[in-house]
Structure formats: structure tokens, C-alpha cells
Amino acid sequence: MTRLVLILAYLVAASPGFGQDLGTEEQRQRGKEIYDAKCSHCHGMAGDAVSVATAYLRPAPRDFTSGQYKFRTTGSGELPTTEDIKRSIREGMPYTSMPPWEGILSESEIEALAYYLKTFSNDFAGPYGNPEVIPVPSAPPYREDNLARGREVFEANQCADCHGENGRGNGPSALDLEDEWGFPIRPADMTKRWTFRASATREDIYRTFTTGLNGTPMPSYEQSIDEEDRWALVDYVWSLSEDLPDYGTMVTAIGRATPIDLSAGAALFDGAPASYLPIVGQLIEPGRSFYPGVNGITVQAVYTQDEIAFHLSWHDMTAEMSGSNHPSMPVPRFEPEYPDSSEVGEFSDAVALMVPADASEGQEKPYFMFGDAKRAMSIWFADLATDTAAVLIGRGSASVLPADDLIESTATYEDGAWSAILKGRRQLESGLHFAEATFTPVTFSVWDGLNAEHGNRRGIAAWYHVYLEPMETESAALPMAKWALIVLLIELAVIGLVRWRHHRLAA
Amino acid sequence: MNLLPLLLIVALLVAIRFATVRWLPLNRLAWLAIWWVAIYAGLATGIDPPLPSSIIVLFMAIVSLALVAYLSADSDELTSAIKAVNTFIVEPRFRIGLIIVAVAVPALTAFKVYSDLSSPPQPPSSGRTIHPPPPASINVSGQTVNLATATNPYRELEHSDQAAFAEHVANGRRIYFENCFYCHGDNMQGAGMFAHGYDPIPANFNDPTTIAMLQESYLFWRIAKGAPGLPSESTPWSSAMPAWEEFLTDEEMWDVIIFLYEFTGYEPRAQGMPH
Numbered sequence: 083m084t085r086l087v088l089i090l091a092y093l094v095a096a097s098p099g100f101g102q103d104l105g106t107e108e109q110r111q112r113g114k115e116i117y118d119a120k121c122s123h124c125h126g127m128a129g130d131a132v133s134v135a136t137a138y139l140r141p142a143p144r145d146f147t148s149g150q151y152k153f154r155t156t157g158s159g160e161l162p163t164t165e166d167i168k169r170s171i172r173e174g175m176p177y178t179s180m181p182p183w184e185g186i187l188s189e190s191e192i193e194a195l196a197y198y199l200k201t202f203s204n205d206f207a208g209p210y211g212n213p214e215v216i217p218v219p220s221a222p223p224y225r226e227d228n229l230a231r232g233r234e235v236f237e238a239n240q241c242a243d244c245h246g247e248n249g250r251g252n253g254p255s256a257l258d259l260e261d262e263w264g265f266p267i268r269p270a271d272m273t274k275r276w277t278f279r280a281s282a283t284r285e286d287i288y289r290t291f292t293t294g295l296n297g298t299p300m301p302s303y304e305q306s307i308d309e310e311d312r313w314a315l316v317d318y319v320w321s322l323s324e325d326l327p328d329y330g331t332m333v334t335a336i337g338r339a340t341p342i343d344l345s346a347g348a349a350l351f352d353g354a355p356a357s358y359l360p361i362v363g364q365l366i367e368p369g370r371s372f373y374p375g376v377n378g379i380t381v382q383a384v385y386t387q388d389e390i391a392f393h394l395s396w397h398d399m400t401a402e403m404s405g406s407n408h409p410s411m412p413v414p415r416f417e418p419e420y421p422d423s424s425e426v427g428e429f430s431d432a433v434a435l436m437v438p439a440d441a442s443e444g445q446e447k448p449y450f451m452f453g454d455a456k457r458a459m460s461i462w463f464a465d466l467a468t469d470t471a472a473v474l475i476g477r478g479s480a481s482v483l484p485a486d487d488l489i490e491s492t493a494t495y496e497d498g499a500w501s502a503i504l505k506g507r508r509q510l511e512s513g514l515h516f517a518e519a520t521f522t523p524v525t526f527s528v529w530d531g532l533n534a535e536h537g538n539r540r541g542i543a544a545w546y547h548v549y550l551e552p553m554e555t556e557s558a559a560l561p562m563a564k565w566a567l568i569v570l571l572i573e574l575a576v577i578g579l580v581r582w583r584h585h586r587l588a589a
Numbered sequence: 590m591n592l593l594p595l596l597l598i599v600a601l602l603v604a605i606r607f608a609t610v611r612w613l614p615l616n617r618l619a620w621l622a623i624w625w626v627a628i629y630a631g632l633a634t635g636i637d638p639p640l641p642s643s644i645i646v647l648f649m650a651i652v653s654l655a656l657v658a659y660l661s662a663d664s665d666e667l668t669s670a671i672k673a674v675n676t677f678i679v680e681p682r683f684r685i686g687l688i689i690v691a692v693a694v695p696a697l698t699a700f701k702v703y704s705d706l707s708s709p710p711q712p713p714s715s716g717r718t719i720h721p722p723p724p725a726s727i728n729v730s731g732q733t734v735n736l737a738t739a740t741n742p743y744r745e746l747e748h749s750d751q752a753a754f755a756e757h758v759a760n761g762r763r764i765y766f767e768n769c770f771y772c773h774g775d776n777m778q779g780a781g782m783f784a785h786g787y788d789p790i791p792a793n794f795n796d797p798t799t800i801a802m803l804q805e806s807y808l809f810w811r812i813a814k815g816a817p818g819l820p821s822e823s824t825p826w827s828s829a830m831p832a833w834e835e836f837l838t839d840e841e842m843w844d845v846i847i848f849l850y851e852f853t854g855y856e857p858r859a860q861g862m863p864h
Contacts, residue, residue: 119852120775120776123762123765123766123770123775124766124775133766134762134763134766134767135766135767135770138767138771177782178782179770179771179775179781179782180775181774181775181776181778181780181781183776186776186778329785331712332712334709360785360786361786362783362785362786362787363771363783365768365771365772365783365831366829366831367831368836372771416836447827449816449817450827450829454817519710521710521712521713542786543786544786544787544788544827544829545788545827546712547712547713549710549712558702558703558706558707561702561706562699562702562703563699565695565698565699565701565702566695566696566698566699566702567695569694569695569698570691570694570695573691573694573695574691576678577678577687577691580674580675580678580679581678581679584675584678584679
């Protein structure tokens with residue numbers, strides 16, 4: 083009898099769906115050591131995401147006591163498998179503060195850590211502790227002719243409500259989304275799949291549709307969209323983005339023969355190469371921005387005999403066109419305890435393009451924040467609430483004053499994307515000249531009013547360069563012929579000398 | 590290091606060596622040319638991250654000098670090498686070869702000029718000095734700190750009062766995760782969530798050539814004074830490192846230094862050791 087019970091107990095424990103996968107005591111102990119040393123700083127000693135870093139992180143670190151995991155191969159609402167947790171640790175969460183730990187921790191350490199994470203939630207030891215995996219078939223090849231069907235599925239399932247008409251993360255409900263813990267959460271921008279948290283292979287996207295993202299408003303479509311349509315939707319989402327961001331290192335301005343008329347809008351920049359540059363939070367001076375609303379800006383430029391114009395475009399969930407904004411607005415010296423306490427509508431969206439105020443000597447540039455006492459910065463600032471732009475002179479964040487230069491601007495917001503054009507003279511009153519065939523340092527700032535960004539609280543870029551591609555390029559033929567001839571003459575001289583010596587010696 | 594191309598190059602050299610000894614003895618000049626090509630290939634393909642082309646040009650100039658020095662070390666070899674060149678230029682049986690060389694070299698030159706002119710212009714790069722020379726002393730919160738002699742005032746607790754030391758580690762950890770890890774990263778590898786937006790990229794403290802070979806006073810200087818406090822030599826500095834003396838107390842800066850060493854497992858370089 084005892085034997086039978088034991089056998090039954092063994093069978094129950096070994097069958098999938100009932101058995102638990104909790105590792106050995108030794109593994110959990112090893113996992114705790116690693117956790118305390120590497121993970122507790124953000125996820126908290128008790129695994130509840132209460133830590134010194136929590137207030138400054140968006141998305142907030144995972145609260146392991148809830149048992150809610152975004153990345154799972156299991157059904158909606160279910161716990162993840164050990165393999166799922168291991169994969170999240172191994173690969174991290176792109177564009178959050180969760181880094182990939184592969185290469186830092188060994189495979190056995192990652193496994194020990196996964197078992198330790200499971201101890202934070204009792205559910206893993208419960209009857210549903212080790213749920214069944216929903217298999218993801220390997221992805222069929224991408225099919226262009228699947229896109230129309232994919233778009234239909236996208237529309238039929240109201241994906242646009244959150245993710246926006248063109249997937250830019252700007253749907254009408256986007257503003258009100260909250261996660262399980264009541265924090266605001268932004269829907270994924272499908273045009274930037276490198277930011278997808280649960281990775282972005284075609285299988286991963288399919289799996290996200292199938293299993294949903296626990297703890298977030300992203301539901302599972304396992305029941306409502308059949309397999310074939312899910313793959314069509316994968317193809318559609320796949321078509322909206324590149325694999326990787328392809329960040330630029332410079333902006334190339336193209337010469338134009340006709341005057342730049344801003345009423346032509348973005349069409350002015352047809353044929354000018356676009357550079358996509360990363361925008362990150364300003365963390366250097368007070369007004370620190372730990373989670374900027376904008377993560378990248380696309381820049382194009384054209385110029386004429388005496389003018390230069392920049393086209394700046396970026397994705398923003400909503401356009402804040404009430405309130406105001408200015409680089410010199412005061413910001414708190416230290417971060418408030420609840421960083422999100424400002425009122426929506428107080429600050430407008432804004433953008434700035436900055437160049438050294440004077441012709442730079444050598445390579446020395448002004449400090450990229452708002453210039454410094456030694457080297458001033460010319461700040462071309464557009465407050466998008468008023469559709470006006472002005473040039474300011476910055477000598478550090480505490481000294482941003484109006485300048486003599488005049489610029490024109492125009493801006494439009496459409497379907498989750500801002501498009502702003504700034505035009506000024508190539509010769510600035512403050513001294514700088516955008517000369518042909520030269521590199522002029524340039525940097526950018528973006529303010530997301532929704533995110534209470536104002537003054538020095540903003541998204542920033544590092545220094546880049548704008549290069550004015552010469553209107554007329556010289557042919558390479560002349561220098562080629564010149565250098566070939568010089569080399570040939572040297573050769574003939576050497577050959578002649580050697581032969582002459584040889585004949586003389588022979589004679 | 591890319592091991593595969595390096596092994597391939599070595600294997601080719603060995604193969605040429607044995608093949609030529611048996612079937613086609615090469616003179617030293619040809620060997621030097623082969624060495625030159627092999628070293629160039631090794632530098633261009635065998636090192637990761639790839640060396641900038643200007644560095645490769647510099648190395649190859651040194652290699653060329655070394656090979657010439659090697660050739661001229663033995664006067665018999667030098668004479669025979671010069672003789673071989675003479676023979677190639679003078680003797681009629683090499684005429685076609687000579688013409689080919691005489692045409693090929695200017696053609697290659699022209700091609701190089703063309704590719705230089707038609708390649709897209711590169712923005713000026715700014716060099717990076719890894720360990721800028723510190724000043725003799727700095728002024729922090731109204732006090733002069735002599736960088737040659739200053740020590741971490743809480744370091745001695747490591748042995749005398751471990752509980753108190755643990756408090757400084759914990760405080761350093763708080764400082765790090767409130768202020769530093771957005772750029773320097775969770776694992777202090779310089780790969781924080783905003784690291785991709787900065788140039789130069791943030792320092793990697795796991796790298797044995799960073800904090801492991803520096804004194805704590807040097808770190809105190811870099812943290813307190815940040816990029817604005819970098820010496821004016823070898824400018825431009827593009828570093829985004831803030832001057833933390835404006836936001837942190839001296840104790841907080843010393844504590845975060847303790848945490849950097851605790852987390853990475855490195856020991857600070859002792860004071861008084863030659864830098």
C-alpha cells in the first residue's frame with residue numbers, strides 16, 4: 083500500500099502541469115548569493131521591486147512576489163517556466179535598465195538565480211507552478227503578399243487603439259494605460275522593434291500575440307486570432323520596422339539652387355539623407371530626466387547660398403500644444419519623491435538644435451549641455467505650442483539668453499510623429515558660419531511635455547556633425563592623373579639610374 | 590583577437606615556408622615581402638575591435654623600417670637583395686615584368702586617389718586619453734585635497750570595524766544606483782540604458798585597466814570634478830561625466846568609490862606606488 087502511494091505520488095509529480103521545478107536547496111542558496119550581489123539593487127532584497135533605484139526607473143523593475151512575468155512561453159496569466167526566467171536574465175530587456183547577463187553570469191549561475199527568483203512567489207510551489215509550454219512553431223518566411231491580411235487582422239483586433247494607426251505607440255487609449263501596479267505604461271512603438279522587451283524575432287512577436295504580456299494591458303490573442311492570421315499579423319508588424327536602429331554619426335546637408343520656402347513642408351527635404359540619432363535622458367545637471375519620452379530623432383538638412391534648414395522628426399505619444407516651454411525654465415535641484423506629479427498641460431512639447439555660437443577653434447566645442455562660460459552655444463529653440471522659434475545664446479544652463487539671430491520655423495504633428503523645420507542664415511550674428519564642405523558640430527534636445535520635461539529636464543543627444551555637401555564636386559580625374567604621373571616619373575628615374583649605372587659599369 | 594584569421598595567416602606562412610624550401614627557394618627579399626603582407630593582414634583582420642586605419646599605417650611604417658633593418662643587418666644578404674633588384678631592372682628577360690610593374694604602381698596610386706576622393710567624408714574624430722594626468726591637488730567643499738597623498742578616510746574600517754565599513758558600502762550602493770548606473774550600467778560595464786547616447790561611451794569598471802590600476806584619490810578627482818574638471822591638455826574632451834561635488838557630499842563620493850571596488854572585486858592601487 084505504502085509503495086502504491088509512493089508510485090502514485092511519483093507519477094503525479096513527474097507529469098507535466100503538476101510537477102514543480104524548484105531546483106535544489108544548493109541552487110537556491112547559490113541563486114540568493116548572486117541575487118543579493120547583482121539584482122537586489124533594483125529588484126529589492128525581498129524581490130518586491132522596492133529599492134533605491136525604483137523611483138528612477140521606467141519601466142519599473144519587476145516585482146517577483148507577484149509571479150507576473152512579461153516574457154513567457156506559457157498561457158496568458160500563467161507563471162513562466164524556469165527556461166523562460168533564464169532567458170529573460172540571459173537576454174535582458176532591451177531599452178530598459180535590465181541588461182543581458184549572458185557572459186557575465188554562467189549558465190549554471192543563471193539557472194540557480196532563476197530558481198531563487200521562484201522562491202519569491204508561493205505560486206511556483208503550488209498546483210500551477212509549472213504550467214505547460216505553448217509551442218511556437220518556427221516562423222514561416224516573411225511574405226509581402228501577407229501584409230494586406232495582416233493589416234486586416236491589425237484593424238479587426240483594434241491594435242491601433244493602443245499602438246496607433248501606424249504602430250507608433252500613439253493610439254487613443256495609449257495615454258490611459260496602466261500596468262498591474264498602477265504605473266503608467268506606454269504601448270510598444272512597432273516601428274522600433276529593437277525596443278521590444280520580449281525580444282523581436284518573428285517567433286518572439288508571434289509568441290507575444292499568443293501568450294500576451296502578463297502584468298501589462300497586452301492581452302493574449304491565442305483564442306481570438308487563428309494561427310495563420312497571427313503569422314499574417316507578425317508579417318505586418320515585421321514590415322513596420324528595421325531590425326536595428328542604425329544610428330547615424332553625422333548629418334549631410336544637400337545644396338539647393340532655389341530659396342527654401344517653409345510652406346513646402348517636409349517635401350523640401352526630398353532626397354536629403356536622413357540620420358537617426360539616439361536621444362537619452364539628461365542626467366548630468368539638475369532637472370535630471372530618468373525616463374525621457376523620446377528615444378530618437380531623425381534629422382535631414384538642406385542649404386542654399388545663404389540659408390540652412392533642418393528637418394527634425396520624432397515619435398511622441400501625444401502632442402502637448404498647451405502650456406509653454408523654454409530652456410531657461412527653472413527645474414528642481416533634487417528630484418521630487420514622486421517624479422510624475424506635474425499636471426498635464428503645463429508644459430508643451432519643444433525641440434532645439436544647437437551649434438557652437440562662434441567659429442570653433444580646432445575641435446574644441448562648447449560643453450554639450452547649454453554651452454559653458456568659455457564657449458557659448460547658439461540654441462535654435464522651437465516651442466511647439468506657439469509654432470514660433472527663437473535663437474538663444476547659452477553659456478551654461480544658468481545663462482540662456484536671447485540672441486540677435488532670427489530663424490523661421492514650422493511644425494506639424496500627425497499620427498504620433500512630430501515634424502519640425504527650423505531655418506536660419508548660414509552666417510550667424512554670433513560668428514559661426516556653416517561653410518560648404520566642412521563639418522559643423524551640432525546637437526539636439528527634445529522636450530516631451532507629457533513627461534513634464536521642461537528647462538534642463540529633457541532628452542539630449544551627444545555632439546554630432548552636420549556636413550554641407552558641396553554643390554559642385556570636382557572631378558577626381560585631375561588629382562588621379564597628377565599622382566599617377568608623379569609616381570611614374572619616380573619609377574622611370576629609378577629604372578633609368580639603375581640601367582645607366584649598369585651600362586657604365588659594363589663599359 | 591580574432592583567432593581564426595590569425596591562425597590562417599600563420600598556417601599560410603608555414604605552408605609557404607615548406608613549399609618553397611622544397612620546390613622554389615625564395616630569396617630574402619621575397620620573404621620580407623611575404624612577412625610584410627602577413628603582418629598587414631594580421632593587423633587588419635586579427636584584432637577586435639578593428640584598429641583604425643591610421644594606427645595600421647603607423648604600425649606598418651614601423652614594420653617596414655624593421656624589415657629593412659633586418660635585411661641590412663647582414664651585408665651579404667643586402668648585396669644579394671640589391672643585386673636581385675638590379676637584375677630585374679636591367680636584364681631583358683624581365684622586360685615584360687618590369688613594364689607590368691611600371692604600369693601597375695601608378696595605376697594603383699590613381700585608384701587610391703580615386704577611392705579617397707569618392708569615399709564619403711568622415712567627421713573629425715576626437716581622441717580619448719584614457720587616464721588624463723591629475724592635478725597635484727584639488728579643492729572640494731572648501732578643502733584642499735592633495736591627490737598624491739589623499740586616502741579614502743573610510744578604507745581603514747575594512748579591517749578595524751567591519752560593521753561600519755558595511756554601512757559605507759551600502760551607502761555607496763545607494764549612491765551608485767541613484768546616480769551612476771544609467772550610464773555605467775548594472776554590472777559596471779559601461780553599458781547602462783543611456784550609454785548608447787553618449788560619445789565617448791561611459792567607462793567600464795570591470796576592465797582591469799580602469800579602477801583596478803588607479804588610486805582612490807584619482808577616482809575622487811574624476812568623480813568630484815567630472816568632465817568640466819579635465820585638464821586642458823589633450824582637449825577636446827567630450828566626456829559627459831558630471832562634476833558630482835555639486836550634488837554629493839565628500840563622504841558620499843568616498844562611499845561610492847568603496848562600492849565600485851566591492852562590486853567589481855578589485856583592490857584600489859595603494860597610495861605611494863608609482864603611477
